Amino acid sequence: MTVNAQENFFTDKTALVTGSSRGIGRAIALGFARAGSNVVVNHSKAEGGSKRKADEVCREIEARGRRALAVPADIGVKSSVNEMIEAVCDWSGRLDFLVLNAARAPFKPIEKLLEREIRQLVEINYMGNIFCIQKALRLLEAAEGKIIFISSLGSRFYNPSYPLGSMKAAMETVVRDCAQSLAPRRICVNAVCGGMVKTDSFKVLRQHMEEIEHIPDELCVSPDALADVVIFLCSPAARGICGQTIVVDNGLSNSLYRPAWGSKPEIRKRG
């Protein structure tokens, strides 16, 4: 079947995007709605700012004529993930696209992490994603679904005070692993690795990486640019892509030579 013959491919399908009340997750949730799917918007806390923002995303999805459901769940807690997937099943009866976007981590050097911070780092950013995959398998298998993990350049390059990078690297390996082990069940697994994305998290990054301000806008990437690649990977057009991590960074990681940076005196003086 050609891609054109499936132009309504996304219509009435269901996507679950973890951590989608803001930032990249929000852009992906809205991307699915634009494509025609109904969307489950996962957020971390049942009350407060994350709930308010998730409700806003749901309203935006509904304004596009799609159904939306906000589900609070702490991804690092298995029972909470189970309840979330059950809520998806009750609401929609199906799950076609699982996007593993939720992440939370302290910003400090690895040698300064407390034991509880290391446990949280692994629970939320590694174990939680695997809980989601395990619990969603039955629904995804029934739908011949897709799993997309949202990674970052921290998986392969050093960033100061960014222990999350190590979890992103681990998850990229999980993507390669699951792509093979779940292929016989017709579930396709890939990842999208974002470069410098100016979301709310940028506010944190710029406190730890002062030079980040010097990265020119043309080397930053918008949340929508990542969302578009996620939607592409979920579409029939990407049927030949399996177990890959697609870097979406406007070329930031492609070149060591940056003449524009060299002209900045505050960078030059560092040699």
Place this chain on the structure above:
Amino acid sequence: MNQNLIAEQKVLEEVRKAVSEGIDIDPARIEPESSLMKDLGAESLDFLDINYRLEQTFGIKMARRSVLDHMEELFGEETAVDSEGRLTEKAARILSMRYDGSGSVISAGMDMDDLPAMVTVGSIAEMVMNLLDTLPENCTGCGAQSWTLKEETLIECGSCGEPAAFTNGDDLIEAWLKQIQESKKIF
């Protein structure tokens, strides 16, 4: 040294401006005693945005880590927060000293997630004042002793134009904790 170039009122005015822009709310709603989270609806990421704005305004570096983080780094894990995420008796004692007079009631057993709600516009202004008060006697660039004010909030050397080098927020917290430990032997 205690700087006297930027008045407390000016600091409070700039903090209100940063809060208003950071959370995108009407400045008229912002009082010194307003809790950023409870009264103004701020989220944790908004704190970083507000800090960043204040850093740009005053040329200072706000603390990246909380007092509790520093306590555990200095005195060991679970000295400040127990395995249930609750404040220890020692941490409650130290925080009560730190926020003495703020009107906040801090007690052992409190959920650490409840602490950010205690941050008020006034307490942020006090943090900024504390950092500004670390202004060195002499310019680290030329050694001159003539600080001047640029654009009403940035202190620079009147002789060579070098921006003032203040102690950063994390170092200030660490020094304070060490001093408390030295005098009170809490841990």
